[in-house]
Amino acid sequence: MTITAPDPRPQRLTALFFAVLLDLIGFGIILPLLPFFASDMGASGFEVGLLVMVYSAIQLVMAPTWGRLSDRLGRRPILIIGLVGSAASYALFATADSLLVLFVSRIVGGFGGSTIPVAQAYIADVTPPSKRAGSMGLIGAAFGLGFVIGPALGGILSTISYTTAGYAAAGICLLNAGLALAVLPESRRSEAPPTTPRFDLPEALRQAADSKQVRRILVVYLFLTMAFSALQPTLSLLADARFAMDARQAGYLFALLGLVSVVMQGMLVRRLVPRVGERALLRASAFPFAAGLLLVGLSASTAGLLAGLVLLGLGYGGAIPSVLGLLSRSADPDRQGAALGLGQSVGSSARVLGPLMAGGLFDLRVSLPYVVAAGLVALGLTATTHLSQPGDRPPAD
Template identity: 40%
Template sequence: MVYLAVFVDMLGFGVILPLLPFRTERLGGSGVWLGGVLTAYALAQFVAAPVLGALSDRFGRRPLLLTSLAGSAVSLALTGVAGSLPALLSARVVAGLCGGAIAVGQAYAVDLAEPGERTRALGMVGASIGMGFVFGPAIGAALAGLGFAGVSFVAGGIALANLIAGAVLLPRAARPAGQRPSQRSGNPLATLVQAVRLRALRPLLGAVFAATFAFAGMEATYALLGGRQHGLGPRGLGLVFTGVGVVMAVVQGGVVGRVTDRFGDRRIAVTGAALLGLGLVTLPYGPAWLSYAALAVLATGQGLLAPTTATLIARAGGSALGGVLGIGQSASAAARAVGPIAAGAAFDLRPAMPYLLGAALCGLAAALILRHHRGADFHPDAAPAEQPA
């Protein structure tokens, strides 16, 4: 049910994405306003994710996840009634604050999994997110005839149904007995500060930021590149990004758990960073078929990288599971906030520039992952490394 709750939550969010730019324009927004509306979600998620994760360590996963699902329904309703640019921007901020619940869902799934199944569980959460973004925009495009408000209210109804289903079906105890933190009454902010001070966590957060920056830059600029080099229009681009989402979902949902069982999370994370970089450096060159092959390679790399880095972060954080996963989501959100802007500026200088920059960042991500406990892979039963600076 945790995977279903995350999937439906992302589905509702994805439904309105194709219409947001047009709604912003209709309300009189310029390109700057559009960038602000799209960035507001990531910035709010950057702030909220570690706090929600830490609160879930203290009060439990279920109540925090349900609260966030309720907030998603409210944010979509607010989006539908927003009659001005400030109101629309505020609604997206509310959505981002609730979007920090991804970390709670990750922690929930890890709590319910056996120690050796953590990466597989996190991969399933990633697949749920990916499929939500695959099907959500397609549904939104199909419902466009209802108008922006109508589509927003449909998405809000989906979110409300998700909340009701979660209240009935989500397990009441996320952690088996005997696996709860020794202290549940501590200050969540103090827990976050302590988690950030872990030496084992810093290179992983840097790797997440670098790799997400690279991937978000590709997402922001490929429409321009594909249109110029291969004549792709909106329909073709939609199919391309649907294919990228499907590849990522398949890798995270069915492949990553198997390969990490054999090779370990750290090696697979490094492999994922390498594949992501290889796809990016190949993408702006050659004919259309090579571009599509590069997209499949980088989607595979991102599908391998995201759940394995999340697993390594979870192990580094010890009992502050929700808090450290929230910090990981915060690093990802920060990259998604600034990556598209930087990639757009780089594209204006030279179309290949954001992809070459992204490949270099993937190399940095691989180096940071290797630096994390260099010389030894984590194993499912390994004790977390809690080493404050």
Template identity: 30%
Template sequence: IIGLGIIIPVLPKLIGELIGGSISQASVYGGWLLFAFSATQFIFSPVLGNLSDKYGRRPVLLISLFGFGIDYLFLAFAPTIFWLFIGRIIAGVMGASFTTASAYIADISTPEKRAQNFGLIGAAFGIGFIIGPVIGGILGQYGSRVPFIAAAVLTFMNWLYGLLILPESLKKEDRREFDWKRANPIGTLNHLKKYPVIAGLIISLILLYIASHATQSAWTYYTMYKFNWNEKMVGYSLGMVGLLVAIVQGGLIRVINPKLGPKRSVYVGLFLYVIGFVLFAFATQGWMMFAFLVPYCLGGIAGPALQGIISNQVPDNEQGELQGGLTSLMSVTSIVGPPLMTGLFAYFTGKNAPVQFAGAPYLLAAALTFVSVILAMRSLASHNLRIENKPAEPVLEH
């Protein structure tokens, strides 16, 4: 995860060098690079998961780690933009191994410890996106390709650890044959059709996920363009995002959400997101972006509350099916969101734009989130839904 975080602050500079273009032009390529990564990850996640059920977790994890290292080397020594796309496609295939890592944790955990151990994955993401961007921003001062080499070194060290120390977690008697029908990425989405009563809440969640890509996909380009930030400043800002998300998701959410209750947590959180997006759009100085991160990250109380309400409408023996469908939806929004938000940024910062407005992605995000609020309010008011608190794992959103 640190390796992923390391490359984020310097990717716009490397794209710009390869295409010989501006930050505005680089953002378009950046969005499609994220599209290539997310699309391949969506397709291959169930494939690698099924392969790990047949051959074991260890070989799939080792191959994936080695592939990630190769990807970073592709990016470090890419002579043209085409090679960046090849590298990102490789990363998407190998990044699908996160499902295998989850399966590994399930294998080695007792039922009562499973949820706690799954939380380690969220903690790893949080720490990785605090440390990684800061390291990447600092290393980026020595050249746009240096962070990619550092990421490759870390990944190969991780691979070596796995090769020498990591044991297999899946017993041979628990393995099954590979089945293409069960490796269908669309199948998990179809499961959501079984729950029409929560359709409005699911659409609300989809809009929130798409809106979040105004920050996830456009932040680096926006801050470099509008405030002339270098890689180090971008790295520091993303580290701050990771820290605030970790504080909210790891601590405050367990205090705020029980006091507000699920419904008010959804409303307050979504409105805080709207406020944060609007403030980002009209920020005039770089320091404001750090200040405006506070209301934006506090909006993170909405996602888990919304997921908890959705979860409460489904029987216990269908929770896995529901969560699989929601995870697939998140993957789909990661395919749609990046080119949408970076494309909008490029259009409104381009020479032919009717009006120059770099904050356009954030205004769109605010509008999408406002619609998300309306849908959530209508759904919660029009259906006799169970709203009582039910534990939901915090989701790292930033």
């Protein structure tokens, strides 16, 4: 009688899921508090945008670097180093007494928070190709839950102090690092070939230049991501300036937005795409996306603000999976890696440009970041006119 050993992959994926989830809860705790904390230190809207931008800029540089290092040193040590780095950044946040220290905390946080590609490589190591897409969804689920739980928890902790919230985020990351050290096994075999190949940006750009469809999708993705990233530095500031909300209430606003987006992405998109296709869903989602931004920016009541966030969550939750699905389906099978890598670079660049733009516009007028962001969505919608649904006849240029 042969006894089959239990498959260790589910346990590894569960451990990884909780590692990513706890990391994102720590990030979410700080999300609604940073603009308030910086403003208390005299920061302008533009400087708050810079605080958000520098984190994304470090991630843009470090994410591929961590991925390549994990091919040489293993996934587990890099993930643990990232968690310890995130904990250090939140401890700096908790003790910050100047904008300079806040900037240092965000830089350190950018280094520590750049390990998502390593988590994706971990999944690739332990999952057969036929099941890899479903397993990658664990990271999306962790993102969604993290951006619901984290801001709500941060808002609650802010009623004690920002310092308490910072130390709580640091403690969660340190606990997470300890758990990863104890229960997360190494996934990479020393003899295995790299699963995180070096991303060649010039080559990817040359390949994208061969396809009008891919170029247009990347333009749409840039506009939509810039539009959404305008919220991160300004939503808390708007809630305070217009409705005298505190950090606790701002945390609930971010949690509401995250919840609606998770429901849209996790439950509705997968049912709608097979029926209408990514292109139609993308175009339809642009309308609540833009309307939500305008309603948030121009709202004169709390009810209007909440309605705008719901519309925004529905629009964003429908648009982003659709545009990424179009990108994947429009690229040649042998160019998938280049296309998706280029998409990741475009998204990261948008998260650098968007907050910087929004912070500067906020200093001019509270509603301006949202009006301009809605305009970016409108430009993105215009750019979808000549997109084709893969499998259909392309529209005339």
